[in-house]
Amino acid sequence: MKKRNLTIFGVLITVSLVMIVSVNRSPFGEKNTSLAIPAEKEITRIELSDNNTKLVLRRKDETWILNDNTDTRRSSINFIIRILREMTIKSPVSADLYKKEIRDAGITPVRVRIYENHRLLTDFLVYKTQSNAYGNIMRKNGRSKPFIFYVPGHDTDIGSAFTLNENYWQPYTIFNLMPSEIKEVRFENIPDSSNSFVIRNTGGRCILTDGSRELRCDSSVVKRYLSYFTFIPFESWATGLKEDEKSAIFNSRPLYRLSVSSVTGKELSLTLWERVNETGEKDSDRLYGMTGNSVEIFVVRYFDIDPVLKRREFFGVK
Secondary structure, three states: OHHHHHHHHHHHHHHHHHHHHHHHHOOOOHHHHOOOOOOOOOOOEEEEEOOOOEEEEEEEOOEEEEOOOEEOOHHHHHHHHHHHHHOEEEEEOOHHHHHHHHHOOOOOOEEEEEEEOOEEEEEEEEEEOOOOOOOEEEEOOOOOOOEEEEEOOEOOOHHHHOOOOHHHHOOOEEEOOOHHHEEEEEEEEOOOHHHOEEEEEEOOEEEEEOOOOEOOOOHHHHHHHHHHHHOEEOOEEOOOOOHHHHHHHHOOOOOEEEEEEEOOOOEEEEEEEEEEOOOOOEEEEEEEEEEOOOOOOEEEEHHHHHHHOOOHHHHOOO
16 A cells, blocks of 8 residues: 555656646746747738727738738838747736736737638737837736747837837838829929929920929920839838927928829828937938828938929929
8 A cells, every 4th residue: 555655656746747847848837928920830810909990911922911902011011920920928027017017007908819811820918018128018818927028139129010000011102103193293392492393294295384384494304203203112100209299390391392193183292391310410311201181200211202302403494
């Protein structure tokens, strides 16, 4: 009987050791570390949602579509796919820290659901916070333990990738029109109105005017100018601006206004302001921009926008 008890005791010790080793392989517990998608699983759909909004990214052949109707920016997709593949726990979050940074701050989580075709691979909650360099606290559900996640080897704010702002996912494009699609261009040089102009593209002719009368110029240069609207990108959204900084930009005098009317009747407008860098100096390489009646400001490089910021002399005006 004693020998049998020793045998049972030995079996129990062995089982306990196996369990300890298994837990040690995943120091925070397997249920809390299994957010990343293994390489053998295919990601075909990403759903992000909160209490009011839902955003869907879906793979279609070799491209990704936003909400089933808009092209996406490839770098934004690559960024979130890498996070979903490689993210792991950086550190646990104490109950006091979670209460202070999340609950007391009233931060609403973004719910993330990842699919392979119609099969749900994983879902979890992302609380975006500036309390750490990685911009997040995540957990499997409202009752599981919270952790800070990161991508090993990179001090990257991965929380920013889980955004419901559609602008973030779309291509960083201001204008993308062929010359044959352009009916009219109005360029307003606000500091120097003598260099404002209007181009009308009708009946196979490209006419340069000062807004009221036709100007003598080189028509081949006018046609070439219209080709510059084929692709004009901006660099990034100015997400770091505070509300008072945005208001200061809106209330300041713009440098340029540019509007393009298409043959289909659509009008695309752009307003550009001088940009001041972090040291308070004028930025000689970049401007602030805004399209249409949007309140979202972006940063555009002179290198990209300069081809359409021309003076009348560019067209050989006599």
